[in-house]
Amino acid sequence: MNQQSIHVENLVKNFGKGDSFVDVIDGASFSIDKGELIALIAPSGAGKTTLLMMIGCVEEPTSGEMWLGDEKVYDNKWLNKDTRAIRREKIGFIFQAHYLIPFLNVIDNVTLLSQANGQTKEEAEKFAMELLKYFDITEKAYAMPSQLSGGQNQRVAIARALANKPKIILADEPTAALDTERSVSVVQMLKKIAIEQNVAVVMVTHDEAMLPLCDRILKIEDKKIISSKVMKDTTMI
Ligand SMILES: Nc1ncnc2c1ncn2[C@@H]1O[C@H](COP(=O)(O)OP(=O)(O)OP(=O)(O)O)[C@@H](O)[C@H]1O
Ligand SMILES: [Mg+2]
Numbered sequence: 671m672n673q674q675s676i677h678v679e680n681l682v683k684n685f686g687k688g689d690s691f692v693d694v695i696d697g698a699s700f701s702i703d704k705g706e707l708i709a710l711i712a713p714s715g716a717g718k719t720t721l722l723m724m725i726g727c728v729e730e731p732t733s734g735e736m737w738l739g740d741e742k743v744y745d746n747k748w749l750n751k752d753t754r755a756i757r758r759e760k761i762g763f764i765f766q767a768h769y770l771i772p773f774l775n776v777i778d779n780v781t782l783l784s785q786a787n788g789q790t791k792e793e794a795e796k797f798a799m800e801l802l803k804y805f806d807i808t809e810k811a812y813a814m815p816s817q818l819s820g821g822q823n824q825r826v827a828i829a830r831a832l833a834n835k836p837k838i839i840l841a842d843e844p845t846a847a848l849d850t851e852r853s854v855s856v857v858q859m860l861k862k863i864a865i866e867q868n869v870a871v872v873m874v875t876h877d878e879a880m881l882p883l884c885d886r887i888l889k890i891e892d893k894k895i896i897s898s899k900v901m902k903d904t905t906m907i
Contacts, residue, residue: 674737675838675870676702676725678895681734683720694720696893698734704837704868707861707883709875709900712890718874721890722840725872726761727753739837758787762831764841770815770826776802777811780830787834794833801829805859821852828859832867839863841873850879857883 683695694717702708710718723729725736727743736744738760743749750756770779780801781794789797802808805825815823824844831839841860845853857873857880864871864885873884881887881900889896 673703674701675704675706675739676700676872677737678725679735681721681724681736682732683717683724683729684732693893695724695731695890698890698893698895700888700895700897702870702872702888704870705864706885707857707864707871708873709881709884709887710872710890711875711881711887716890717893718890719842721895722842722872722874725838726763726840727756758783758834760837762834762836762839764824764827764831764839764844766843766846770823770830772815775812775814776807776818776826779815779826780833783830784833798829798833801832802826805829820847821855824848824852824856825859828856828863832863835867837869839869839871841871843874843876845875845877845880850877853877853880854883861885 678701679699681695681698685692685694698721710721712718720729724731727748730748731744733746734744735742738756743756771782774782777795777798780798781791784794784797785791799808799811802811805828807822807825810818810822810826815826818826839860845856848856860871860873861883863869884900887898887900889898
C-alpha cells in the first residue's frame with residue numbers, strides 16, 4: 671500500500687504580473703507520509719499559507735504536479751475541475767482563529783459540514799459526539815463558542831476538521847493564540863490523530879517549542895522546500 675499522503679513535484683507559485691509579480695514557490699518537491707506530523711516553518715511572507723492552500727486545493731498552483739493519496743490532482747492544471755469535492759473528501763482545515771460559527775452551539779458547529787455533505791443529522795451527531803468525547807469536551811456539546819476557553823475552542827475546531835474523516839489535516843498556526851501548555855496539548859492531540867487515524871498533518875508554526883513534538887520539519891528556503899529531522903533536544907531555527 672502506498673504510504674505517501676502528499677507528494678509534490680516541482681511546484682511553482684507566482685502571484686501577479688509586471689510590477690506586482692511575486693514568485694513565492696519556485697520548484698518545491700517533497701512527500702509526506704500517512705501518520706506523519708509535519709511542522710512547516712519559514713519567515714513571514716515566505717509562502718507557508720500559500721503552500722497549505724495549494725495542498726488543500728484552494729489556491730491553484732502556477733505549475734508542477736501534485737498527488738493526494740493515490741489520486742493525482744494537479745498536473746499543470748487541476749485534473750478534476752471540482753476541487754471542492756476533493757477538499758470535502760480528503761482535507762480537514764484548522765486555522766489560527768478557530769472560526770467557530772458564533773451563533774451555533776458546539777455540536778452544530780462540528781456537524782455543519784457533514785450535514786452539508788449529505789449525512790443525516792443523527793449520523794453526523796453520533797460521530798460528532800464521539801469526536802467530542804475523544805477531545806474530552808462532551809460536557810460542552812450544547813455550549814456556545816463564547817462560553818468556551820481558547821483551548822476548548824481550538825479542540826472543537828479540531829473536532830470539526832475531523833468530522834469528514836479527512837486523510838490530510840492542514841493547520842495554519844493552530845496554536846498561535848494559545849499559551850505554551852495549551853499549545854503542547856493541541857500539538858500532542860494532532861500527533862495522536864496522525865498515528866491513530868493514519869492521517870498526514872501539516873502544521874504551520876512559528877513556535878520553536880512545538881518542533882520537538884513533530885516528526886519532521888519542512889522549511890521554505892530560497893522558494894524551495896527543505897526537509898530536516900527534528901532534533902529532540904535542541905532548537906532548530
Ligand atoms: N492573493 C495574493 N495575491 C498576491 N500576492 C499574494 C497573495 N497571497 C499571498 N501573496 C503573497 O505571497 C507571499 C506569501 O504569502 P503567505 O501568506 O503564503 O506567507 P506566509 O508564509 O503564510 O506568511 P505569514 O507567516 O505572515 O502568515 C507574500 O509575499 C504575499 O504577499
Ligand atoms: Mg500565513
